[in-house]
Amino acid sequence: MARTLPLLDTAPRREFDSPPKFTLAQRQLFFSLPEWAAPVLRAMSAAHMRGGFILQLGYFKASGRFFTVDRFTAADRAYVQQQHRLGAVDWSRYDTKASFRHRPLLLHHFGVAPFDQVQPDVLRQVTHFARQQMNPVAVFRTAADYLRAHRWEVPTYAALARLVTEAFRTVEQQLTTQLAGLLTPDLRQQLDALFTTEEAAPAHAHRPYRLTTLKRSLELMRPSAIRANIQDYTVLQALFTHVHPVVQALDLPEELVRYYARYVERAQVFQVQQQADKKYLMVLCFVVYQFYQLGDLLTETLLQAVQTHRNAAQRETQERVYRQQQDTAGQLRQVLDGVVAHGAALAQLEDVAFSFARTNAEKVAALLAWLQTPDVAAFAQLRQTAQQLRKGGGGSPAGPYYQVVEERSRALQRRLGDILRLVAYEGRPDNPLAQALTQYRDRAGNPGSQPPATFLKATERAALQEADSAVSLYKALLAGHVADHLKAGKLNLVHSLSYRPFDTYLLDAATWAAQREELLFHTNLLELRESGPFLDALQAKLAAAFACTFERLNAGTNPAVRQRADGRPRFLTPARPADEDTPPPRALFPGPGVISLHEVLHTVNQQCRFTECLEHWSPRHRPPRPAERVFFAGVMAYGCNLGLTRMAHATKHVAQSTLENTVNWYFSLENLRRANDAVVALTGKLPVSRLFQRAPGQTHTSSDGQKYYVAVDSIHATYSY
Numbered sequence: 001m002a003r004t005l006p007l008l009d010t011a012p013r014r015e016f017d018s019p020p021k022f023t024l025a026q027r028q029l030f031f032s033l034p035e036w037a038a039p040v041l042r043a044m045s046a047a048h049m050r051g052g053f054i055l056q057l058g059y060f061k062a063s064g065r066f067f068t069v070d071r072f073t074a075a076d077r078a079y080v081q082q083q084h085r086l087g088a089v090d091w092s093r094y095d096t097k098a099s100f101r102h103r104p105l106l107l108h109h110f111g112v113a114p115f116d117q118v119q120p121d122v123l124r125q126v127t128h129f130a131r132q133q134m135n136p137v138a139v140f141r142t143a144a145d146y147l148r149a150h151r152w153e154v155p156t157y158a159a160l161a162r163l164v165t166e167a168f169r170t171v172e173q174q175l176t177t178q179l180a181g182l183l184t185p186d187l188r189q190q191l192d193a194l195f196t197t198e199e200a201a202p203a204h205a206h207r208p209y210r211l212t213t214l215k216r217s218l219e220l221m222r223p224s225a226i227r228a229n230i231q232d233y234t235v236l237q238a239l240f241t242h243v244h245p246v247v248q249a250l251d252l253p254e255e256l257v258r259y260y261a262r263y264v265e266r267a268q269v270f271q272v273q274q275q276a277d278k279k280y281l282m283v284l285c286f287v288v289y290q291f292y293q294l295g296d297l298l299t300e301t302l303l304q305a306v307q308t309h310r311n312a313a314q315r316e317t318q319e320r321v322y323r324q325q326q327d328t329a330g331q332l333r334q335v336l337d338g339v340v341a342h343g344a345a346l347a348q349l350e351d352v353a354f355s356f357a358r359t360n361a362e363k364v365a366a367l368l369a370w371l372q373t374p375d376v377a378a379f380a381q382l383r384q385t386a387q388q389l390r391k392g393g394g395g396s397p398a399g400p401y402y403q404v405v406e407e408r409s410r411a412l413q414r415r416l417g418d419i420l421r422l423v424a425y426e427g428r429p430d431n432p433l434a435q436a437l438t439q440y441r442d443r444a445g446n447p448g449s450q451p452p453a454t455f456l457k458a459t460e461r462a463a464l465q466e467a468d469s470a471v472s473l474y475k476a477l478l479a480g481h482v483a484d485h486l487k488a489g490k491l492n493l494v495h496s497l498s499y500r501p502f503d504t505y506l507l508d509a510a511t512w513a514a515q516r517e518e519l520l521f522h523t524n525l526l527e528l529r530e531s532g533p534f535l536d537a538l539q540a541k542l543a544a545a546f547a548c549t550f551e552r553l554n555a556g557t558n559p560a561v562r563q564r565a566d567g568r569p570r571f572l573t574p575a576r577p578a579d580e581d582t583p584p585p586r587a588l589f590p591g592p593g594v595i596s597l598h599e600v601l602h603t604v605n606q607q608c609r610f611t612e613c614l615e616h617w618s619p620r621h622r623p624p625r626p627a628e629r630v631f632f633a634g635v636m637a638y639g640c641n642l643g644l645t646r647m648a649h650a651t652k653h654v655a656q657s658t659l660e661n662t663v664n665w666y667f668s669l670e671n672l673r674r675a676n677d678a679v680v681a682l683t684g685k686l687p688v689s690r691l692f693q694r695a696p697g698q699t700h701t702s703s704d705g706q707k708y709y710v711a712v713d714s715i716h717a718t719y720s721y
Helices: 010-016 024-030 037-042 047-063 074-083 096-110 115-132 136-149 157-182 185-195 223-250 254-266 269-273 279-327 329-353 360-371 374-391 401-407 409-422 432-442 458-466 470-488 509-522 531-555 597-608 628-639 644-650 656-666 669-685
Strands: 425-427 491-493 561-563 569-571
Touching: 024 047, 024 074, 037 047, 047 074, 047 096, 115 136, 115 157, 115 254, 136 157, 157 223, 157 279, 185 223, 185 269, 185 279, 223 279, 223 409, 254 279, 269 279, 279 329, 279 401, 279 409, 279 470, 279 491, 329 360, 329 374, 401 409, 401 458, 401 470, 409 432, 409 470, 425 432, 425 470, 432 470, 432 491, 458 470, 470 491, 597 628, 597 669, 628 644, 628 656, 644 656
Parallel strands: none
Antiparallel strands: 425 491, 561 569
């Protein structure tokens, strides 16, 4: 590790070590003297001492820091000289020794602890931050905010950067030392095997390292891609069973695991091998994070496959019902005509049976004669026609839906069979679906002749009894219920990033009871030690707001509410008043013309500097920053769905290797979000964004219903119908 981590670039570093920039109103506020400072100032005779004291006082009030005389801004010096009538001041005489005389005085009167006294406490807290958040820049800024919140002096950039560097060095040394004692020879051998190939030969493009094959998951819905992800998940699952106890013993935070795992994803295998002291720590984190991530990917595959299966089954059911209605219209008419004719014949027989003009023998003879008529024989044949109609779905409340689900079950099983067998979804012990899923996994995907069906609906159980292949229908219904329970949070994946039980995101009760005061202190929430008064105040405000709202409703003073005849309120949407001063509509954009995309990106970047948001993934080892045209090429390659190879071939002075390396190390999701935020903030400042603004401070959007075309097959995109 370098002597000091390169936390900030030159410009942000200079800004951190410079006094805040004041407006005139701010100068009047911060450079005004408190009561205790007036006698102190009168005791100073030299103009440079008086001026330096006033400037340090104002800067300390604003930032909690001290600055050297060469950092004093000319505008602030001129203001102090004029406001306090200092006359000509030789500012060079206000040297470091003179500044140190004023420091303890200002610290004492403002109630701020000097940095030298609290440095051990700061180092301990920064070490805690470093263990929780592996981004040194974020740790640096968090440490500065922590110092201000606790009324401790904020040191210079160099001093705080040395502290952050020492904290990260301490954390890494502690982790590597602990890991060396926890790694067994067998586990070392398994981790070392990731740096070899399948054939124990030198690696090349067609024979990659085992670690390389586990890096990239296929986010596709094709069965071959799902099988490849299942194979990787099986390998990672075997490693995870050995690695997880070590990770638990190290008590690694999620941010630390994510940082090292992402580094392994981006780095070449030889770069990871060169980290002799941290190699195993990085690979451990990669195995854990990739296992979690791949489990989430398989879960998303399950959810999308089930939804696609349901949509296809519903469409096919509608088509079958329509075709059956066309094809069976004659049969249905025949059955209805037979029922009507048979009903008329039964009415005649009823008249014969209850007739007093005939004897019993005559009645029996008439019945036997009717049974031998062709109408009775034709009605008997209608039974077969009715059964055909019922089999086609005419007699089922759901129609032929479950029959279609059964027929399409095998296609669904090819995608989800291995997922349901291998991914350990869990639920409450009394959850019938969790019990059925556990039994399904224990039997290696074979539900048996009488699978548990208590989690099924009544219509589903009835369809299961009538199905030609009950096993196929059961597997499809099981997958559907698993997807529904995952969405509802009734089933969870313990080793996951997105589908864990909610309680795992919270502190456990034992930790909260043992570290309650310390946690409240670190988060600066000691005033909420007792939640009763805070909640009571909120409840009082809420009750007052409800009372005011109902008083206005009862009094009829709310212009947006009218009372109905039955006493219920009717809420009105006020019409937008006509604005006579509104200018006539005009074209928002100039006439036809061609502006290159590179020029657009360059112009936008000059205004908001969104490329500065794209920082290197590893702030500890920063290589020379690529030119801006490389970032523009990466944005166009992804934004226009061109791909890096085609973009590199179409771009001058940008090599493909440079473009791929830049996208790999700079285009992280966090960086892209920050760059998007910078562009959105610039858009909000443009006058064109206020042309359709109805009211100041209110923004209305019409961002729903947008469709984005994806040129490749992806699990994150579905077909639009």
